[in-house]
Amino acid sequence: xxxxxxxxxxxxxxxxxxxxxxxxxxxPSLTRSIQLLEGTLEAxxxxxxxxxxxxTPGGEELLPRARLILAERDRAxxxxxxxxxxxxQTISIGADASFSMQRLPVALAxxxxxxxxxHVTVKEGPLSEMLDLLRxxxxxxxxxARGPLLDLGELEFRPLATERAGVILRADHPQARARRIxxxxxxxxxWIVPDHPALEEGWRTIFRDADLPAPPIALRTSSLxxxxxxxxxxPFVSLGDPSSFAEEISAGRLVCLDTxxxxxxxxxxxxxxxxxxxxxxxxxxxxxLQSS
Numbered sequence: 001x002x003x004x005x006x007x008x009x010x011x012x013x014x015x016x017x018x019x020x021x022x023x024x025x026x027x028p029s030l031t032r033s034i035q036l037l038e039g040t041l042e043a044x045x046x047x048x049x050x051x052x053x054x055x056t057p058g059g060e061e062l063l064p065r066a067r068l069i070l071a072e073r074d075r076a077x078x079x080x081x082x083x084x085x086x087x088x089q090t091i092s093i094g095a096d097a098s099f100s101m102q103r104l105p106v107a108l109a110x111x112x113x114x115x116x117x118x119h120v121t122v123k124e125g126p127l128s129e130m131l132d133l134l135r136x137x138x139x140x141x142x143x144x145a146r147g148p149l150l151d152l153g154e155l156e157f158r159p160l161a162t163e164r165a166g167v168i169l170r171a172d173h174p175q176a177r178a179r180r181i182x183x184x185x186x187x188x189x190x191w192i193v194p195d196h197p198a199l200e201e202g203w204r205t206i207f208r209d210a211d212l213p214a215p216p217i218a219l220r221t222s223s224l225x226x227x228x229x230x231x232x233x234x235p236f237v238s239l240g241d242p243s244s245f246a247e248e249i250s251a252g253r254l255v256c257l258d259t260x261x262x263x264x265x266x267x268x269x270x271x272x273x274x275x276x277x278x279x280x281x282x283x284x285x286x287x288x289l290q291s292s
Contacts, residue, residue: 001073003037004066006030007045011063015052064136071137072276089281090119094130096144097224098244099268103160104143107288111281114288118281126222128196131155134271140282142271143289145241147199156274159267160290163241166256170231173255181257183210190218192227192238203239228254 006023010030013019020027038045043058055063095104100122108120123133127144134142134155146157167181169189175181183206193203200220207214219230224244230236231245231254240256248254270286272278278286 001070003033003040004069006033007037007059007062008066008070010034010046010053011055011059068135068137089115089117089279090121091141091279091281091285092121092123092139093285094123094125094133094139094142094144096127096130097124097222098145098163098241099143100124101224102243102246103268103289103292106292107285110288110292111285115281115284126196131271134273137273140272140276141278143269144271145266145268146271147196147202147266152271154274156272157267157269158272158286159269161268162265163243163268164265165239165241166258167237168231168240168242168245168254168256169237170235171252171255173235173237175257176255178257183207183212186237187212187215189215189237190235191215192219192221192230192236193217195220195222206239 006019006025009019009023010016013022016027016030016034020030023030034045041058041062044056045059045062046053047056048054093104104122108122111118111120123130123139127142127147127150130139130142130144133139135153145163146152146159167186169176175185191203193200200217204214218236219226221227227238227240228245228248231238232248242249242256245254245256249256270289
């Protein structure tokens, strides 16, 4: 375990010298630990490059697994200490922007009442990045929407609800007074599309299913804040779940329109690694997310 910890430290610090300082160990001791690990694995993990050390293919293969092993060790120790009352339990959560603005705050507020000793860490970002953190064990679960083309790989997904998207545009947009709108009526508008290949392909599929060419993309972004700001400030339109824009829609600044033929739905829920037994607190959080 110590050898894996030192291997990850070398990667994170970018050199043996900086890693030895961060770990407060001598450089010969650190070098010997890496050599022993390489001997056990019968494969080199680092090689010298023009700018310092770089991972070998074997090192690249080991790194995410080493992070996961260390994270699960920490998680197991924290769970055991919480049982004995020596330390409050911690939960590390990843969430996409939409989930972190709507369902997650409500569930966490309730969790703070039912489990006042629990410490929660939330990381927010694009779902693909959050799922990478989940695979490495940096977070124990991820909350978000599962797009139609998202490849889960080895991960598990438990749906909690279904998002039904509409066209989001400014309240003074020429089409805003219509209850329903045709996709062809928006072909000349400036579209905002998620900066993710799978989500962009889902957007293109909507037009393809309607026998229409996809219009030019004016803006790609993974930031919900940028989407909102651009929709409120300029002649943009976007596809989105109305719950993500509930405050702006309620204030009469944005509207959400149905295209009639458009039925873009995707489940939202919790992503986990398989074979990992959730703690009692994690199960409680899942129940609260279900009811939020």
